Amino acid sequence: DAYGTLRAQFDALTEEHDKISTLSQKILQERDALRTHLSELEEQTTSWQFDEEAENYPLELDLAMQAWRGVATNRDPSLTVKQQLIAWLNQHYPKLTGEATERIATVANWEKRGGRPAQS
Numbered sequence: 001d002a003y004g005t006l007r008a009q010f011d012a013l014t015e016e017h018d019k020i021s022t023l024s025q026k027i028l029q030e031r032d033a034l035r036t037h038l039s040e041l042e043e044q045t046t047s048w049q050f051d052e053e054a055e056n057y058p059l060e061l062d063l064a065m066q067a068w069r070g071v072a073t074n075r076d077p078s079l080t081v082k083q084q085l086i087a088w089l090n091q092h093y094p095k096l097t098g099e100a101t102e103r104i105a106t107v108a109n110w111e112k113r114g115g116r117p118a119q120s
Contacts (some may be wrong), residue, residue, distance in 0.1 A: 060104050063093060068108040081111040 041111060050062045070092070071084045081086070085105040096104070 051081060053093060061107070063089065063096075064104045064108040066092070068110070071108070072110075082106070082109045085109055 050065075051079055052062075067085050067088050070088050071081065075081075078085050082105050085108050086101055089101045089104055093101075
């Protein structure tokens with residue numbers, strides 16, 4: 001009788017072990033896929049960067065690209081896109097002049113209609 005009970009427990013544990021092993025393999029495959037995807041994204045990110053050492057380095061265009069990327073991936077719906085771009089620029093590049101900040105935010109702003117979004 002005790003053998004039968006122990007055998008049933010052993011079989012149940014073996015079944016649980018097999019489920020956990022299968023799940024672990026699936027998680028490891030997903031991890032590997034995410035690592036591959038992350039590598040691809042990192043490659044895309046660096047492919048658009050400007051050479052800061054170049055004689056014709058376009059500082060404001062570079063900052064516009066950085067601001068666009070920073071805001072596009074982290075939108076705050078309580079602000080207009082331009083307001084959020086200006087806030088991002090002020091936070092990351094506080095020494096920019098007001099005129100430069102305005103020019104850069106204008107270039108990076110993809111919502112050209114303007115105005116604050118309607119409140120729900």
